[in-house]
Amino acid sequence: MPDLFTLLTDFTIRNVTLGAMLLGVSSGVLGSFAVLRKQSLLGDMLSHAALPGICLGFIIVGSRQLLPLLVGALISGTAAALFMLLLINRSRLKTDAAIGSALSFFFAIGIVLLTYIQSNPNANQAGLTSFLFGQAASIVPTDLWILGSISLVALSIVLLFWKEFKVVTFDIQFAATLGFPTAFLEIVLTSMVALAVVMGLQFVGVILMAAMIIAPAVAARQWTERLELMVFLAALFGALSGMVGAIISALARGLATGPVIVLCASFIVLISLLFAPNRGLLWASLETQRQHNALRSRQVLGNLYKLSLEHKNPAYRVEESMMNVYYGFNTRGIFGRLEARGFIKQSSHMPEEGRHWELTNQGMSEAKAFLSSLGQAELADV
Amino acid sequence: MSMPNSSHEPNLALHVEDLTVSYSSKPVLWDIDLDIPPGVLAAIVGPNGAGKSTLIKTVLGLIKPAAGHVYIYGKPYEKQRSIVGYVPQRSSVDWDFPTTAIDVVTMGLYGRLGWLKRPGKAEKQQAEEALTQVGMQDFAHRQISQLSGGQQQRVFLARALVQQADIYFMDEPMAGVDATTERAIINLLRNLRNQGKTVIVVHHDLSTVTSYFDWMLFLNVRTIAQGHVNDVYNAENLRAAYGDKVALLNQNPLSQNPGSALEPESTP
Numbered sequence: 320m321p322d323l324f325t326l327l328t329d330f331t332i333r334n335v336t337l338g339a340m341l342l343g344v345s346s347g348v349l350g351s352f353a354v355l356r357k358q359s360l361l362g363d364m365l366s367h368a369a370l371p372g373i374c375l376g377f378i379i380v381g382s383r384q385l386l387p388l389l390v391g392a393l394i395s396g397t398a399a400a401l402f403m404l405l406l407i408n409r410s411r412l413k414t415d416a417a418i419g420s421a422l423s424f425f426f427a428i429g430i431v432l433l434t435y436i437q438s439n440p441n442a443n444q445a446g447l448t449s450f451l452f453g454q455a456a457s458i459v460p461t462d463l464w465i466l467g468s469i470s471l472v473a474l475s476i477v478l479l480f481w482k483e484f485k486v487v488t489f490d491i492q493f494a495a496t497l498g499f500p501t502a503f504l505e506i507v508l509t510s511m512v513a514l515a516v517v518m519g520l521q522f523v524g525v526i527l528m529a530a531m532i533i534a535p536a537v538a539a540r541q542w543t544e545r546l547e548l549m550v551f552l553a554a555l556f557g558a559l560s561g562m563v564g565a566i567i568s569a570l571a572r573g574l575a576t577g578p579v580i581v582l583c584a585s586f587i588v589l590i591s592l593l594f595a596p597n598r599g600l601l602w603a604s605l606e607t608q609r610q611h612n613a614l615r616s617r618q619v620l621g622n623l624y625k626l627s628l629e630h631k632n633p634a635y636r637v638e639e640s641m642m643n644v645y646y647g648f649n650t651r652g653i654f655g656r657l658e659a660r661g662f663i664k665q666s667s668h669m670p671e672e673g674r675h676w677e678l679t680n681q682g683m684s685e686a687k688a689f690l691s692s693l694g695q696a697e698l699a700d701v
Numbered sequence: 702m703s704m705p706n707s708s709h710e711p712n713l714a715l716h717v718e719d720l721t722v723s724y725s726s727k728p729v730l731w732d733i734d735l736d737i738p739p740g741v742l743a744a745i746v747g748p749n750g751a752g753k754s755t756l757i758k759t760v761l762g763l764i765k766p767a768a769g770h771v772y773i774y775g776k777p778y779e780k781q782r783s784i785v786g787y788v789p790q791r792s793s794v795d796w797d798f799p800t801t802a803i804d805v806v807t808m809g810l811y812g813r814l815g816w817l818k819r820p821g822k823a824e825k826q827q828a829e830e831a832l833t834q835v836g837m838q839d840f841a842h843r844q845i846s847q848l849s850g851g852q853q854q855r856v857f858l859a860r861a862l863v864q865q866a867d868i869y870f871m872d873e874p875m876a877g878v879d880a881t882t883e884r885a886i887i888n889l890l891r892n893l894r895n896q897g898k899t900v901i902v903v904h905h906d907l908s909t910v911t912s913y914f915d916w917m918l919f920l921n922v923r924t925i926a927q928g929h930v931n932d933v934y935n936a937e938n939l940r941a942a943y944g945d946k947v948a949l950l951n952q953n954p955l956s957q958n959p960g961s962a963l964e965p966e967s968t969p
Contacts, residue, residue, distance in 0.1 A: 355795075355798060355799075357795075479817060480816075480817075481819075482808075482811055482814070482819065482820070483811070483816070485800075485808075486808045486811050488798070489794060489795075489798045489800065489805070489808070490789065490793070490794045490808070492758070492763050492787075492789055492793065493787060493789055493808070493860075494811075495761075495762070495763055496761050496762075496763070496782070496785065496787045496812075497782075497808075497811055497812030498782050498812050499811075499812070540799060543799060544799050544800070544801070544844040545799055545800065545801070546798075546799050546800055548799075549799050
């Protein structure tokens with residue numbers, strides 16, 4: 320197992336890590352808009368549809384040169400997107416079915432072409448299958464320059480047209496009435512997603528590339544309510560997945576880089592879905608529990624108050640075990656919380672008969688306020 | 702009801718000629734002629750599927766008509782964009798979008814800002830003023846999904862207010878809001894009208910048409926009737942627009958509360 324120093328100085332590993340981080344940043348930023356525009360699956364379709372283009376590029380050029388293959392990928396991705404739009408606009412298919420149809424149709428063509436190429440003896444075909452799951456180790460410095468330039472252009476466009484992209488994503492019809500060319504802006508956003516997908520094919524492959532579009536954005540959305548911060552976090556999560564994935568797969572030789580990168584991104588999504596404040600599942604269930612407890616406390620307080628009214632005794636004492644029977648659950652926690660807030664106090668009355676509670680003045684006014692807020696003012700006015 | 706057409710009708714806030722829209726072979730709007738004078742608070746009223754939203758969207762160029770022309774203060778919409786404000790249906794956007802109330806309001810200024818320019822202090826101040834006008838100043842930095850339906854509607858209105866338009870199109874601004882918000886909204890619309898602006902509203906509640914609006918259009922694919930509310934709001938036109946549903950009306954004195962006799966229309 321190589322040590323960290325070897326890792327950082329190893330030429331290939333450094334290239335792969337840098338490339339994966341660049342990819343993570345771009346796909347995170349562009350994926351944010353795709354996810355907010357409810358086009359998560361568009362990335363999936365674009366990446367699957369890239370395969371026939373890659374194969375055709377190979378058949379035409381006859382060798383595994385990166386640029387022709389990527390151009391092929393872009394062309395077939397675009398063709399699939401147009402096919403999908405045609406299905407949505409001209410048939411009765413809904414968007415999800417149209418995406419699914421276009422995806423499987425183009426991917427099937429790709430696989431057929433791939434098997435056709437493999438059946439013909441040609442020394443250059445080796446490595447073409449690597450586009451299925453990506454082969455990060457084949458990255459050379461020239462690729463990094465291409466990746467870097469594409470990322471820079473995409474990020475600059477997003478920065479320049481930030482407010483236009485924002486209004487188109489949030490409310491496209493309103494954006495149109497403001498005079499913005501919404502169709503053009505949508506095409507730009509979609510094309511940039513396609514570009515990010517094509518960039519990622521070498522690393523992650525056509526099958527898993529959609530994860531790099533969706534995962535960082537979905538994770539980022541959990542942590543913030545600001546678009547700026549969401550896009551920034553998505554870039555950060557994307558870069559982090561790329562870096563950690565590349566390093567892990569380098570440390571444990573034999574693990575494919577692409578899937579490990581996707582696993583890292585998915586792990587970040589899992590953490591975010593569970594633990595993010597406000598939107599996280601854990602937070603939500605704690606909040607539900609808290610509200611539940613608050614409601615029960617108020618019920619108990621209200622009933623203590625009603626009992627004291629019925630007995631015409633403000634300091635009427637209620638036995639805790641009686642309340643347990645009445646409610647069918649242990650009320651100790653609730654009484655404890657009410658006591659902590661100063662609404663009730665434990666009375667010294669007949670301690671051998673179990674704990675007894677009576678309302679404090681503060682508890683009295685809290686119960687009145689609660690009951691009148693429920694429209695039971697006639698009880699509260701007494 | 703259509704007037705003899707002079708070329709452009711610059712004295713009308715909205716002039717629509719022979720407008721026809723169809724999604725498939727069935728027309729959604731058929732041969733609409735419509736004239737709305739400036740400075741009125743106008744309601745577009747009609748049953749579900751009457752094409753009320755489609756009419757507004759077509760006027761605003763969001764839907765391409767099969768035929769017809771639209772003039773706003775005498776000129777085509779494309780030339781008058783800067784004096785037109787729009788409040789879409791609240792349900793037309795995803796309120797879980799990661800942004801704040803004041804940011805949404807600021808979007809109303811994006812058109813005037815133009816490309817590449819970022820909203821600055823002046824824009825922020827305008828947005829704050831608009832939020833104050835709709836009573837939402839305390840919610841400026843609230844995430845929009847945490848707002849109630851009525852509050853979200855007010856944010857949309859504030860976004861239209863910063864546009865400082867001369868003519869406003871609003872798609873069911875009072876659908877699904879509480880009574881307080883509805884009162885606040887109608888007061889706001891009246892203020893706009895009193896400032897000489899024209900406000901055209903898709904409205905779903907027949908019981909409030911006469912008290913809220915001074916101009917109205919009965920629409921059901923075709924123009925049924927248009928004009929001053931007092932001249933147009935009668936049993937004959939109601940029946941023509943709503944068909945059989947309105948038969949019940951005959952048993953009630955029309956001027957009292959016709960809305961109670963009708964199915965309240967829900968937002969699609």
